[in-house]
Amino acid sequence: MFSLKKSMGWRVWGASALALGVLVAGCSKQASEPAASTGAATDQPVQGGTLVYLEQQAHTNLYPPAGGFYPNGGILNQITDKLTYQDPKTLEIQPWIAESWEVNPTATEYTFKLKKGVTFSDGTPLDAVAVARNYDTYGLGNKELKLPVSEVINNYERSEVVDPLTVKFYFKKPSPGFLQGTSVIGSGLVSLATLARPFEELGDATKIIGSGPFVVTAETLGKELTLTARKDYAWGPAKHAHQGRARLDEIKLIVTPEDSVRIGALLSGQAGFIRQVQAYDEKRVLDQKFAIYAPSTRGVNNSVVFRPDNALVADVKVRQALLHATNTKEIVHTLFSANYPQATSVIASTALGYVNLSAKLGYDEAKAKQLLDDAGWKLNANGLREKDGKELVLAAYESLPQPQNKETLQLVAQQWAKVGVKLNVLAGDSGSRTVDSLDPEKTPVAPGMVGRADPDVIKSNYYPTNRNVLLQKGGVSSKVKSFEDTKLNGLLEAIAAETDPAKRLAFTADVQNYLIDQAYVIPVFEEPQAFAGAPSVKGVEFEAVGRPSFYGTWVAAKH
């Protein structure tokens, strides 16, 4: 059949082809201008025009709760509106489709008053009935249509249509994260027609009917989308600087998997905006006075986590030793750029509830060796730590969506090798990766990150019935024998249920401290989403976790 081996070396070959290409042209431009800050708008905005936006991957399923995947979020953010808008700078929740809202003191009842006259692009009204149906689906799922529950909605019970423009939601238990949850891409509102479709049909973007500033007017599956501005759009976020219809007429979203082709197309003027720029390509882009945008994802940092169910890493001393054996500064300096700040806690410094724990995270090789000695792991003849006849050999799968994850893990492996611990970095097909990642015996170590601007994110990452990255008992995996940390889970539940914002942040701080004290997690860096744009493309904005919004974007005349 097809030979897929050929694709393995693309990056290397791509790089050499690139080098040759540059040689051919004898290019030696030099310039040094700092990266443009997000959405720097100097000229007068222009109405009209087309933006060519190059995506690295094709979208998968556009059921809004699946919007966490960046290619999906990048589309959903243009075509759907949300009840509320989270200001990406202040993280304040502001009115959007909901003009106002009330929350009862125990955070079990939320009432939203909706804006009048909002319609979906198929002409049906975005009213209380539609909102109620959306949240019933996202909060409870729909088994018949195979629509799963949304990760951001906790403890949902039911909705009530009070009047055509008032909708009320009831929760079984306090759900303080819900208000922020109404602002995320996963809570994009879609028409009743879209909600009536089974899950397996929602990969067709033309079937996702939202009320957003753009509408999907054409699709070549897996390759290209045309988003056209809605002329009658008049319900942007209330406090947004731009109001009325989108400035652009059209966005051409083209899937271009090859890194060098995306960058080359941008620099040669064939595209206006691209997603996913590797740190090693940033200089080339900046040298030609193009802009790099690296919005923070404000969630759980790019980290390495342990699965303590595996006996090799069950001892807290071993995990602490590996935490101190990891030189995150070296990783950031060797592989990344200033857009990838060294991590100082479990969550990003821009995330809600962040506490600076750099004092507990220091790189200290001597301390690491001491801790391993104390734990009874002695160096053997192979230069590896050994205890009771077992060598300290660990394994982790690389995570494909994360930037240079393989290189990151390989560097970690080199650093751990200095204290006598071996880390095997595995590639493997997606099936093996998925199955093995559920088995702590096969993957005692795993990489991970998740973006969301609410303390709930930390709960969903570690809680057994959510993402369960530590692989505790009670989660999806049937391979976990006994590991369960009730103290951690108690703290996580408290975050999800605490209604007093100050106390909620205090719990968030406790969790960060606990995760580091137990050395369950080695935070590496704060992961941004890296985009690049032509100098003529202005007013690109990013929602709170780094997905682009082209609502206020315009393309200035070429000079």
Added chain:
Amino acid sequence: MFIKYLANRTGQALLVLWAAFTASFVLLQLLPGDAILIKFLNPELGLGPQEIADIRAAYGADTSVWQQYQHTLLGFLSGNFGYSVQAGVPVSQGLATNLPPTLRLAGLGSAAALLLAVLLAFASQLTRWGWLRSALQSLPSLFISVPVFWLGIMLIQVVSFRLGWIPVINPGKWQGLVLPTLTLAIPIAAPLAQILIRNIDEVLTQPFVAVARAKGATRQWVLWKHVARNAVLPTLTIAGVLFGELLAGAVVTEAVFGLNGLGSLTQQAVGNQDTAVLQAVVVVSATAFVFINLVVDLLYPVFDPRLRSRLGT
């Protein structure tokens, strides 16, 4: 006689298709995990164990292998290829979007490859300068060792980004096919040219060539009228086999140029173990492969009168 031959070959072809279907089904079942697991265990969805169990039940992912085989085979026979779990669309829709561009690319690619091979072979025969002849004859070995993706990226970097002749992003329908066709054609042309050159050399040593020359025919006339026809048969056989190479090349070419097609569809499906898509791709490719080779077999008698008489047409 000919009808019987045709019926025979068609029967064989159907058997091959069934075998390809079954073999790929078994292989895909043997892989660890499945598309539903990969899709729904994706932490981005953050689903709990109960929800995943429900989804698995809804997709019938945990029924017996034999039941799934029957279900899939019956589906295929009735033209229902199932749903792509990853892309969230029916497989038939994915094929309808992706098959035509790949056929176009493969068709143009093989035509260009054939043209290139014939030009190379004839030019190297007709040239009077020995150095040019050996230069032309060594080109195929160079072509054959050029990796498709490297060639593609080079062409893009130079022709599109540096010289600005052809846009890679948003090109016209045919304009956008120029570079991919070249990328695909060059490595395929190489073995064709090699075989053609060798066969021409071989046929040229045959006594009838000397006779024709003695009668006063020009070099060009002999080459075209007498040699080409004899040298083209083995090349034709190889062309049929090279079709597989063409599909493999299309996977890479489509990814490099960001074209949609069977290649990129396959690549995504492999990455996500999207069994329904892979199964359909295998069957479609096998059908094409079998069909091409059938056509090649039927073309033999056209070029070789000896075969024609044996078939009694």
